[in-house]
Amino acid sequence: MRFDIVTLFPSMFEGAFGESIIKRARENGLVDISITNLRDYAQGRYRKVDDAPYGGGPGMVLMCEPIFNAVEAISSQGEPVDEIILMTPQGRRFDQQSAQDMLSKKRVILIAGHYEGFDERIRTDLATMEISLGDFVLSGGELPAMVIVDAVTRLIPGALGDDDSVKEESFSDGLLEYPQYTRPPDFRGLKVPEVLTNGNHGEIAKWRQACRVERTQKRRPDILTRSVENK
Numbered sequence: 478m479r480f481d482i483v484t485l486f487p488s489m490f491e492g493a494f495g496e497s498i499i500k501r502a503r504e505n506g507l508v509d510i511s512i513t514n515l516r517d518y519a520q521g522r523y524r525k526v527d528d529a530p531y532g533g534g535p536g537m538v539l540m541c542e543p544i545f546n547a548v549e550a551i552s553s554q555g556e557p558v559d560e561i562i563l564m565t566p567q568g569r570r571f572d573q574q575s576a577q578d579m580l581s582k583k584r585v586i587l588i589a590g591h592y593e594g595f596d597e598r599i600r601t602d603l604a605t606m607e608i609s610l611g612d613f614v615l616s617g618g619e620l621p622a623m624v625i626v627d628a629v630t631r632l633i634p635g636a637l638g639d640d641d642s643v644k645e646e647s648f649s650d651g652l653l654e655y656p657q658y659t660r661p662p663d664f665r666g667l668k669v670p671e672v673l674t675n676g677n678h679g680e681i682a683k684w685r686q687a688c689r690v691e692r693t694q695k696r697r698p699d700i701l702t703r704s705v706e707n708k
Contacts, residue, residue, distance in 0.1 A: 478582065478633060479509040481551045481558075482622050483544065484589040485526065487512045493623045502636045510626065511551075518546035527592050536593035544599050548586060561586045561605045562625075563595060564618025568607030571621070575608070576628040587625060589618030651700055653693045655685035 482490065490512050494500065502508045516524040520542065527537035552558045559582040569575070579585065588595075588604070600607065610621045630636055658669040672684045693701045 478507075478580070478629070479511070479555070479584045480626050481511045481513060481584070481586045482589065482626075483513045483515050483547050483551070483586065484617075484619055484622070485515050485591055486589075486617070486619055487514050489619045490623065494626070498636055499627060499630050502630050502633060505635065507633050507636055508626075508630050513547055513551060515543055515547055518550065519543040530593065534593070538593050539590055539595050539599070541596045541598050544588060544595070545603060548588070548603060551586060556584050558584050558586055561588070561603060563588050563600065563604045563607045564590055564609075564621040565594065565607050566609050566612075566614050568609040571608050571610055571625060571628075573628070576625070576632060579625070579629050580632050587618075587622040589622050591617040651693075652689040653697060653700075655688040655692070 484490070490510075494503070494510055499508070499510075503510060515526055519526045519540075525540070526543045527539050530536070530538045548561060560579075562585060564587060588599075608621065608625065610624060615621065656670075658673060662669045662674060670684070672680055690701070
């Protein structure tokens with residue numbers, strides 16, 4: 478799978494994509510990530526990418542030309558692009574199902590916005606999708622782009638040391654993950670549940686499932702309801 482990210486701040490991605498799971502996935506050829514500096518496709522001496530909004534108002538708006546130029550140049554190279562996605566608070570909220578759906582794509586362009594947002598023609602005549610992380614506003618689309626790449630990459634077979642670990646994580650099937658413990662078995666009087674140390678894998682599985690349901694009921698009853706409705 479390939480991600481092409483269009484941004485005004487390419488260096489923000491160096492640390493995020495140069496460590497841990499994403500680093501290994503890139504080295505193993507499981508995911509290809511290319512970062513494009515939007516200013517490389519702007520015109521004029523100052524590589525201007527934004528301008529004042531028509532009709533007045535605060536802030537600056539990202540212009541059509543540099544973004545269209547960047548996306549068209551990227552799209553002309555390599556495999557066909559499946560999605561062109563804007564990072565924007567107005568988009569569809571990203572969740573685990575969104576990550577799973579995106580896994581079926583071979584190539585995705587993520588456009589990280591800044592300032593007061595995008596010229597509307599970028600939304601209507603270039604992008605195929607808009608994504609938001611939630612009901613809050615960030616300084617730009619770089620962090621959401623990183624989150625999306627991370628969430629999708631870890632679902633690629635082979636990206637994790639144990640592919641089965643994905644199946645029992647929070648949100649993977651509408652439930653939160655069960656409690657986890659490791660050594661020592663007794664820390665300052667705080668003991669690991671006995672069921673986890675008795676070696677009975679059947680009982681362990683039942684305990685973990687019961688914990689998942691109970692934890693979800695207490696902390697996120699909304700996703701438990703959706704899980705039941707979808708079955």
